[in-house]
Amino acid sequence: MSEAVPFEAYLSSLSRLAPYVDPTTPTPESEGLRLAVADLESLDSISVESLTDWVNRYPHWANVFGLAVGLSQEQLKNSLKSSLGTSGWVTLARKRPADLVNFFEDEFELVRALESQRSRTYDFADILIARAGTRATATRSQSAGRMVEDRITDIAEELGLPYVARSSFVGRDSENKPADMIVPSVADAKIVVAAKGFDSTGSKLTDAYREIADVAAHRFANQYVFAIVDGIGWHSRLADLRRIHDLWVSRKIDGMYTLSSLGQFRTDLRNAGLRLGLIDV
Structure with a gap:
C-alpha cells in the first residue's frame, strides 16, 4: 500500500466537489420557471x-x-x-x-x-x-458526495472487482459497519471503502471520522480499509480530518485519498485485489 503523505500536503489537495454555480446564470430549469410564471401571471x-x-x-x-x-x-x-x-x-x-x-x-x-x-x-x-x-447548497453537497461514491465504484468496475455499494458489513466486534463500497460482498468483506466528500461543514464530518475510526478499530487482520476524503468542507473541520489522517499514518487504515489521487487509489485497490485473489494476474 502507498505511504502516508504529510497532513499539510493532503490538506492542500482538497478540492471543491460541487462547482460554483452563479445563481443569475440562465439554465434550462430557470428558463422553464420563467415561462411557467409568465403563463400563471396571464x-x-x-x-x-x-x-x-x-x-x-x-x-x-x-x-x-x-x-x-x-x-x-x-x-x-x-x-x-x-x-x-x-x-x-x-x-x-x-x-x-x-x-x-x-x-x-x-x-x-x-x-x-x-x-x-x-x-x-x-x-x-x-x-x-x-x-x-x-436548500440548493445542501442539494449540491449531496450530489457531490454521491459523485465521489460513483467514482470509486467506476474504478472497481474497471478492475473487474465485484462489489456492493452503500451497504454494511459485520466487523470484528460482530456489529454492523457502514461502507460506501464493499468488495467482493457483504458476507465476505475483504475490502471496505469509505467515501466522505463534503463541500459544506457540520457535525456530519465528525460522524464521518467516527465511522472510519470504528471500522479501523474493528477490522479483521486480512481486511483492507480505504478512505476517500475530499471537499472544501473539511477546511472547517481540520481536527476531524487530521484524526482520519492519523489513522492512515498509524496504518490503522490502508490508504486515504482525494479525487486528485484516485490514480493511486486505483493502484492500491488493484494490488489488494491481486493479493486477495480477486483479480486474475
Whole structure:
C-alpha cells in the first residue's frame, strides 16, 4: 500500500466537489420557471378551478406550486407522498389535477399565496432572503458526495472487482459497519471503502471520522480499509480530518485519498485485489 503523505500536503489537495454555480446564470430549469410564471401571471383569475385546469395543461410545471408556498423539492415530494400516496407531481397533475390543487390549497393556501406574490414587486433584499431559505447548497453537497461514491465504484468496475455499494458489513466486534463500497460482498468483506466528500461543514464530518475510526478499530487482520476524503468542507473541520489522517499514518487504515489521487487509489485497490485473489494476474 502507498505511504502516508504529510497532513499539510493532503490538506492542500482538497478540492471543491460541487462547482460554483452563479445563481443569475440562465439554465434550462430557470428558463422553464420563467415561462411557467409568465403563463400563471396571464391567467384572468386565480382560483382552485383555474389552477386545476392550468396544471393539467402544463403538468411539468406543477412543482411551481411547491415553490410558491416555500417547499423544497424534497419537502414537496415527502408531502405529496404522505397526503396523496405518490411523490410524482407530473403524474398527479395529469391524472389527478383536482386532488393536487386541493392538496396545495388545503395545506398551504395556494390561491392566497399566488394572488399575493404574482403581482408584487420584489427588491434585492427579498431575493437574498429567498435564497437564504433554499436548500440548493445542501442539494449540491449531496450530489457531490454521491459523485465521489460513483467514482470509486467506476474504478472497481474497471478492475473487474465485484462489489456492493452503500451497504454494511459485520466487523470484528460482530456489529454492523457502514461502507460506501464493499468488495467482493457483504458476507465476505475483504475490502471496505469509505467515501466522505463534503463541500459544506457540520457535525456530519465528525460522524464521518467516527465511522472510519470504528471500522479501523474493528477490522479483521486480512481486511483492507480505504478512505476517500475530499471537499472544501473539511477546511472547517481540520481536527476531524487530521484524526482520519492519523489513522492512515498509524496504518490503522490502508490508504486515504482525494479525487486528485484516485490514480493511486486505483493502484492500491488493484494490488489488494491481486493479493486477495480477486483479480486474475
